């Protein structure tokens with residue numbers, strides 16, 4: 001065995017499930033701490049979130065602009081407000097929030113008087129959330145019970161909750177079918193499951209999803225974005241994408257399989273997009289879907305990263321946001337994010 005091959009097999013062996021889980025928890029803990037610098041992140045407090053530039057360059061990532069008032073004018077922002085109002089007004093007191101992260105949704109539920117069991121893998125992230133919430137002077141009528149646990153193995157209280165919620169986390173959970181089944185069992189009869197998820201991708205993304213992704217990558221390369229995402233770096237990344245696509249095409253023509261990436265490198269979530277479209281399939285198996293909406297065909301990242309003076313950023317974000325919405329509504333592209341309003345099957 002060559003040294004390279006030996007190193008690679010060692011790397012892959014090191015990446016056991018437990019190791020990846022630990023990296024996942026650390027990743028979100030670090031992310032929560034970084035986001036907290038300079039403002040109140042929406043991931044922590046939706047009602048009090050401030051407008052600021054979220055600096056992530058120490059992590060090797062591009063900065064982005066959090067602008068709650070502007071987001072509220074985009075179709076996705078409006079849908080998020082509707083989502084929050086729905087879960088706040090759902091009858092019954094007991095709620096379970098899955099992949100709660102730094103706790104913004106659990107906090108909104110508690111503000112409306114719910115008693116929330118908020119579950120997440122990352123102790124560090126939950127600690128950041130608790131520390132922030134301890135600084136709030138308002139009277140919060142509900143309460144949050146924080147639970148640090150891996151949702152792949154979490155045992156639910158059966159028939160305990162009036163509603164289950166989740167925002168942007170289930171695509172990190174491998175055993176998504178088991179989790180959705182558990183979510184259904186945890187609900188009282190006719191209880192509601194309300195979730196927003198990245199349902200894009202999967203093993204075989206649809207043609208519309210792939211077109212959206214390429215469009216987003218090209219557009220993202222062209223539009224000005226903050227440091228460290230220089231044009232030089234972005235064009236290099238785009239070139240790498242072209243190379244990968246070309247290689248995959250050649251291999252497929254020669255009937256060779258394209259080896260999926262198993263190594264986890266750099267600062268990233270090891271379980272990013274572990275499940276995607278499978279989330280929807282699993283929800284459909286255990287729940288009756290009342291409403292389903294899709295957003296973000298080709299501008300999901302871009303809308304937060306456009307590096308222009310605010311007076312120009314506002315119209316650009318609005319035009320791109322609404323154009324994206326119309327293109328997804330017309331069925332020309334597949335939205336990356338899906339909001340689902342579902343009820344426990346009778």
Ligand SMILES: C[S@@+](CC[C@H](N)C(=O)[O-])C[C@H]1O[C@@H](n2cnc3c(N)ncnc32)[C@H](O)[C@@H]1O
Pocket residue numbers: 024025028043098099100101102103104119120121122125149150151152166167168169170172173174271
């Ligand atoms: C994209 S963040 C979303 C967090 C939060 N819902 C929000 O909207 O800000 C994904 C979250 O899923 C959590 N997570 C990932 N894998 C998990 C697992 N196996 N069990 C529980 N939580 C997990 C991460 O710790 C992280 O907080």
